[in-house]
Amino acid sequence: MKRKGQTWEFTSRPVILGSAAVVGPDEGKGPLSPDFDYIYDNLEINEKTWEKAERRLLEQASQLAIIKSELTKEQLQFFVGGDLMNQIISSTFAARKLGVPYLGVFGACSTSMESLALAALLVDTGAADYVMAGTVSHNCTAEKQFRYPTEYGSQKPPTAQYTVTGAGCGVLGRSGTGPRVTRATIGKIMDLGIKDPFNMGGAMAPAAADTLRSHFRDTGLTPGYYDLIVTGDLASVGLPITKELLHNEGLNMEETVFDDCGLLIYDREKQKYVNAGGSGCGCSAAVTYSHIMKRMIKGELKKVLVVATGALLSPLSYQQGESIPCIAHAVALEMEG
Amino acid sequence: MKRKGQTWEFTSRPVILGSAAVVGPDEGKGPLSPDFDYIYDNLEINEKTWEKAERRLLEQASQLAIIKSELTKEQLQFFVGGDLMNQIISSTFAARKLGVPYLGVFGACSTSMESLALAALLVDTGAADYVMAGTVSHNCTAEKQFRYPTEYGSQKPPTAQYTVTGAGCGVLGRSGTGPRVTRATIGKIMDLGIKDPFNMGGAMAPAAADTLRSHFRDTGLTPGYYDLIVTGDLASVGLPITKELLHNEGLNMEETVFDDCGLLIYDREKQKYVNAGGSGCGCSAAVTYSHIMKRMIKGELKKVLVVATGALLSPLSYQQGESIPCIAHAVALEMEG
Numbered sequence: 001m002k003r004k005g006q007t008w009e010f011t012s013r014p015v016i017l018g019s020a021a022v023v024g025p026d027e028g029k030g031p032l033s034p035d036f037d038y039i040y041d042n043l044e045i046n047e048k049t050w051e052k053a054e055r056r057l058l059e060q061a062s063q064l065a066i067i068k069s070e071l072t073k074e075q076l077q078f079f080v081g082g083d084l085m086n087q088i089i090s091s092t093f094a095a096r097k098l099g100v101p102y103l104g105v106f107g108a109c110s111t112s113m114e115s116l117a118l119a120a121l122l123v124d125t126g127a128a129d130y131v132m133a134g135t136v137s138h139n140c141t142a143e144k145q146f147r148y149p150t151e152y153g154s155q156k157p158p159t160a161q162y163t164v165t166g167a168g169c170g171v172l173g174r175s176g177t178g179p180r181v182t183r184a185t186i187g188k189i190m191d192l193g194i195k196d197p198f199n200m201g202g203a204m205a206p207a208a209a210d211t212l213r214s215h216f217r218d219t220g221l222t223p224g225y226y227d228l229i230v231t232g233d234l235a236s237v238g239l240p241i242t243k244e245l246l247h248n249e250g251l252n253m254e255e256t257v258f259d260d261c262g263l264l265i266y267d268r269e270k271q272k273y274v275n276a277g278g279s280g281c282g283c284s285a286a287v288t289y290s291h292i293m294k295r296m297i298k299g300e301l302k303k304v305l306v307v308a309t310g311a312l313l314s315p316l317s318y319q320q321g322e323s324i325p326c327i328a329h330a331v332a333l334e335m336e337g
Numbered sequence: 338m339k340r341k342g343q344t345w346e347f348t349s350r351p352v353i354l355g356s357a358a359v360v361g362p363d364e365g366k367g368p369l370s371p372d373f374d375y376i377y378d379n380l381e382i383n384e385k386t387w388e389k390a391e392r393r394l395l396e397q398a399s400q401l402a403i404i405k406s407e408l409t410k411e412q413l414q415f416f417v418g419g420d421l422m423n424q425i426i427s428s429t430f431a432a433r434k435l436g437v438p439y440l441g442v443f444g445a446c447s448t449s450m451e452s453l454a455l456a457a458l459l460v461d462t463g464a465a466d467y468v469m470a471g472t473v474s475h476n477c478t479a480e481k482q483f484r485y486p487t488e489y490g491s492q493k494p495p496t497a498q499y500t501v502t503g504a505g506c507g508v509l510g511r512s513g514t515g516p517r518v519t520r521a522t523i524g525k526i527m528d529l530g531i532k533d534p535f536n537m538g539g540a541m542a543p544a545a546a547d548t549l550r551s552h553f554r555d556t557g558l559t560p561g562y563y564d565l566i567v568t569g570d571l572a573s574v575g576l577p578i579t580k581e582l583l584h585n586e587g588l589n590m591e592e593t594v595f596d597d598c599g600l601l602i603y604d605r606e607k608q609k610y611v612n613a614g615g616s617g618c619g620c621s622a623a624v625t626y627s628h629i630m631k632r633m634i635k636g637e638l639k640k641v642l643v644v645a646t647g648a649l650l651s652p653l654s655y656q657q658g659e660s661i662p663c664i665a666h667a668v669a670l671e672m673e674g
Contacts, residue, residue: 003463089653107441312429
């Protein structure tokens with residue numbers, strides 16, 4: 001472990017031994033469909049409440065990730081997890097089922113990389129041999145909690161994002177084969193005063209830009225070092241703003257492929273109801289722990305930076321007229337050889 | 338850093354360079370009154386909403402902790418914080434004001450020690466030079482969110498606990514004088530099926546017992562090693578249950594002083610409205626970062642184990658008939674010499 005600024009360099013380069021993503025029907029209709037481990041054909045995920053549905057996605061993704069890493073849950077020392085629900089109940093109930101020591105974290109959609117950064121830190125520093133990181137979101141639990149009762153069918157502006165129904169988990173260990181976690185940059189809160197919860201991408205763009213700027217400042221790398229830099233989830237509104245913000249500071253994102261998990265997961269031409277694209281901490285987790293992992297293992301990608309962004313509002317803070325504090329955490333993944 | 342089981346031993350023994358606690362009027366009337374850094378005489382904390390009041394407590398405690406550690410906020414590398422609010426907005430807004438990289442955590446009332454354990458891990462492993470851990474709760478935000486509108490004045494059974502209005506923060510560094518963080522045991526979820534949110538102490542007792550048992554198993558220590566073992570917050574119902582559970586497994590808590598932050602913070606004879614005692618992640622934080630720190634610095638206590646317990650329910654999980662998953666994280670503090 002070496003630190004510079006707000007970036008950790010993991011000298012032992014912890015390995016993602018196994019990972020899994022379990023998603024709902026909308027994600028199953030998107031272009032990443034072949035990469036997911038399991039796709040439910042119903043949004044209820046065969047459960048009676050949206051909350052039970054969400055929990056089941058995480059429980060299943062965690063079980064699959066453990067199996068795919070050829071471990072048993074008894075070998076896992078810690079589970080670092082979180083979700084968007086009040087009091088992160090989905091992760092907690094999944095941790096109850098797992099029965100391993102549990103560190104609950106919250107950073108809205110950035111939770112996916114906050115948990116992976118911490119899991120890598122634990123393994124890198126000898127605080128654990130095996131750790132699982134995982135997050136989940138469900139379209140209907142998020143709609144119900146953050147917006148309107150799901151029965152309303154309320155309309156949305158085109159800047160709105162569509163919460164992904166999906167979970168992603170990764171199991172980290174010290175040695176083995178697979179993508180390695182090489183660095184993590186922990187973000188600061190950025191809040192430029194945006195108050196519109198239907199424009200999360202715009203609100204989160206400055207946080208993504210700040211974390212990317214910090215990452216390149218701390219590491220001395222340039223965007224071209226990575227084959228892919230993927231945010232999660234700025235969608236169609238936030239991604240170009242971030243690109244412009246970085247361009248204004250002399251960081252040329254044309255050097256790399258700069259994309260967004262919220263844009264990758266859906267076909268916005270066919271799935272018009274997703275508006276600007278996907279969101280939710282299940283989005284970046286499901287994309288990272290399936291599509292990106294598979295592309296890295298196949299050798300299509302060698303160096304990837306995942307920058308998960310979170311809009312840290314609550315319905316109450318919004319109702320009380322507060323602006324939306326945002327954050328982004330970046331994690332670098334590299335294949336050796 | 339050495340790990341055994343679910344316990345971390347911090348070989349560099351990070352120092353709590355400075356700490357502070359800011360509380361409301363009820364806590365100011367309790368027996369620990371002389372130890373707090375600032376006491377508000379009004380539950381509104383001079384703010385217009387309960388949420389702004391809660392945030393102000395944390396902002397103020399964090400500023401005081403930084404000043405008392407003789408640092409500036411620019412020297413802090415990370416803030417690890419959390420609270421009981423949906424989407425931990427109090428910590429997030431405080432982190433926005435601080436402007437330092439932020440790791441949001443959630444473990445209900447156990448957040449106080451989850452954040453301290455992670456902060457100590459960061460300093461011990463070189464992931465940071467200076468880190469602040471802090472948590473907050475407010476009686477009225479908690480009542481409003483978890484129970485009834487505060488205007489109702491609803492009555493409660495004697496097993497109920499009273500959420501503390503208070504914040505506590507500690508700044509950790511690698512060298513200096515002050516209590517040192519020597520060990521941390523990360524807990525597992527325990528859920529024995531209790532569904533009554535007015536009996537949190539009873540629900541959390543098995544989690545406290547499990548973490549204490551794990552701590553002594555992993556470290557080879559016995560309860561008598563510590564001058565004080567303090568839970569936070571089992572109150573009058575949970576503490577004797579925990580004692581009995583441990584006794585049944587051969588751990589004699591009579592070897593030490595075994596107390597609870599929720600019992601220490603109020604005078605239950607005079608303040609009958611607190612029922613079984615205090616709760617909330619501000620309770621164990623305010624007691625630890627004021628009273629316990631001061632007693633350690635004075636030399637009255639040399640070795641203290643703080644076991645923060647969390648009831649990880651949400652109003653929704655309760656309404657849907659779920660039982661209450663609980664967790665406890667333990668952190669050992671030691672004075673040298």
